[in-house]
Amino acid sequence: MAYAQQELKQCIEQAVGHANAYQRAIIASYSWQVEAQDVSTLTFGTQERFYFTTPDRSMRAIGFGIAQQLKTSGHDRFLRMQSKWATLNRDHVGNDLFAFCGFSFAELKQPDYRWSAFGEASMTIPKFLYLEQDGHTTVTIFAFVEPQSNAEKILNQLAVEYAELHTPKSSQFVTRIRLTRDGNDAFEASFHQATQLLKTTLKKIVLAREVVYELDQPVDLAGLVQELESSQPGSYIFFFQPTLEEAFLGATPERLILKTGQEIQTAAVAGSAPRHELEQTDYALGQTLLQDDKNRVEHAIVVDSIEQTLRGLSTRFEKPEQPMLLKNRHIQHLYTPITATLSPEVSLFQLIEKLHPTPALGGEPKEAAVAAIRDIETFERGWYGSPVGWMDGAENGEFIVAIRSGLFTDRSAVLYAGCGLVEGSRLQSELEETGTKLSPMLQALSQLCTIEKDDVYVD
Template sequence: MCRADADGRARRARSEAADLWRVQLVRRRAPRSRGFIGTGSGGRIVRSQSAAFAFEGAPSRDASRRFLEQALDGRAAQGAHLIVTVPAPVARPDALLRAFPREASILWDPPQSAACSGLGVATTLAPDAQSIGEFFDGTEHLAHESSPAPRVFGGASFAPGAARQPPWEGFGDGLMLLPTWTYQVNERASLSFAVCESESPDARRVLEVFDAIWDSLERPIGVIPPPVSVRRIDEADRHTWSRQVDEIRREIKKGSVDKIVAARHCVVELETGAGSLDVLKRLEGRFPGCTRFAIWRGDAAFLGATPELLISRSGLSVLSEALAGSTAHGDAARMMASSKEREEHKLVVQAILRALGPFCDSLRSAPEPRLRELPNLLHMQTPIEGRLREPTHVLALVEALHPTPAVGGVPTREAVQWIVEREALGRGWYSAPVGWTDAEGDGEFVVALRSGLLRDGKAWVYAGAGIMADSDPDAEYAETELKMQALLGALHGDGR
């Protein structure tokens, strides 16, 4: 086929798609962006393209399928990045993943906003605003006029180099990825297919996958999976932990630091069949008020259910929170009255306000911390909200905030240096930022707590505690054990 014939075929296909959905091409201009983790700041205008189509009534498999088919036909002679978004049935985000479990790439399930899940990886990007902006610059988005903007998902390691050694192979210092298939669901749902290769995919195969996904979205997920056996095979003992806490307290007394968040891990061996999707299903049942997240890299899954928001940006509005100070149920009065817990919490509030202050016209925190109740423990929490002075990319805000004293310490550089040099196992992505962003620079990132890495029939489970001058090693050890139970309970599923 000659070039003219191919171009004519592409134009006819796009015309048919436009007739089908009454497509009206629009362009959206994204705000000036700034840098992210490990990068300098820079400015650029980011543009994304989208197409809007009118849609009425409940999502129709035939209509969505036909629009996807027409879009793929129209792209055949183009070669540009393409994202096609169509209406889809409302379901739990896990339903997409269960259609093709081996292709799972991301899960994002916050308690009060849209949930997302992804299959496959269309492209992987550096975690900086410029790379993401350039990608969306070269991407055409064909979508329903009310469809959400495409998102990329990912995060970074706790510190440079923290995820370069086993068991964190494949994660590295940071990445953002666009799934091949993305399902977004809130009050409505949408399904997106992304093509980022120069050659167009086999349309017949794409439509077969589409049908399998649609079937899965219409099928109930089922009950929480039954318990499985797990066995701890490696962890630091109390004596090692106590020695570490004593060392931190000596550093504090010398004036080198004010606080260091010490973390420990345990390794458990999983029974055959204890898969990441089952663990995520149990976390959903156990921690409905937390953000479930998962990122798969090869045969490894980093997942958890975290209670802590790092930053959320929507337009000029930003939200954050300080979450520091933890105790068991029944001990709330002691924690809220404890000078140690309040001082530790105050350090986090002040650090967040200092980090966000240069970006904001207005910024305020709640006057007093409140009690945040989770199924397995209690936290001290202070909400923080502000309004940006100018449109600042969410990744720049992540860079300014991470690590807060809730996961690092005070001063930040000295605390992180101690953590990197002294902890027995690199943290990888534990206690690091994980989340999403889009072409507008909006997004949301959480602190990856109550989390662990599943790989090769084992799970590495992490937890930490803030060490101050008057910290008691036994009490801090008990706190980390309590935090570990969030994921350990989801691994074996017996409610412990």
């Protein structure tokens, strides 16, 4: 093995000592530098897998296995998780902790079988983490050490699992996937209900479509993530596989929050138009979007809401006066990048709780819009549209808005796409917009599988 065995042994022994002294489990972590890894590393895992990379691919986190998973639920799940994370960080041994994190869009509707492995709030410390940041890649082993553990046994087990990660697996999957529900009718019905609310109580509401496919065998998920990464430059790629049978993944352009110390970066991403292969037409589509009243209203609601939230939590707030365009392969959006300096007492968990969902995924007013979404939509959003990302022990981290995403099991793929509605929104164009938003995932899937009865795919 490429790591200093003696040092790792000392770290584990120290953790056993602490676990015995405190009579509770302790996380031990040990890191060393390795060569840069890329998305293909995912193909080596036979355990649970986690992946997160930034639009410029300068930051990349690849996790295997689960050393410890914190879970909680309820309306106050962000703050409950904050205290669990603080406790875990108090007495671990070794390097800084790191967790892949995800929260549900809202409390799950009565027990939803599809999302039960994900839950309402989860933070996962992997057993093995490859982390690329600032041009360096480190690998960290996280070990869950219980009182009375045998250090030698833990070390031997880690050695076996680490060696596994270097054994190539063959991944020849040829899957046929068949559309079983396109979600159009349900969307249409919710659209009409929402239209009534937009005349009275709501300024904006975001409604989504759930599109269900049946698979004849599991999709090569590592291959799919790889495909998304190469076909969607400029998007975050995320992949959470908390059990061997279930995975949630996607390619989103939308950052919810990047926090480094008390400095934060966020963005309003709302208002959409398709891309076009002809440069001139594409440019014209972008210019029309920049000047379109309906889209400008939709966008301004998001900017104003983020501004109002952040001004109450920060000592500095900056944003450009006018939105710009954010162009992805299939779609372009109105985009306003925002930076702020958080007041010293504000935590990352609090910030996520206050921001989520912005009116880019919820609506305005927030509480009424989220309640209406729950009421009107006929499916469970689960983690779609939610804060998903990573966090370290000092509560630095990055969370994206988990859109352009899908939930995969061995026999099904459930894809999600939504759009913001304001007064005057038209059903047909909103439906088309959700079709465009499904394209990144369907295009990637079409590279790996045969898609049958595919009437929603737009290349």
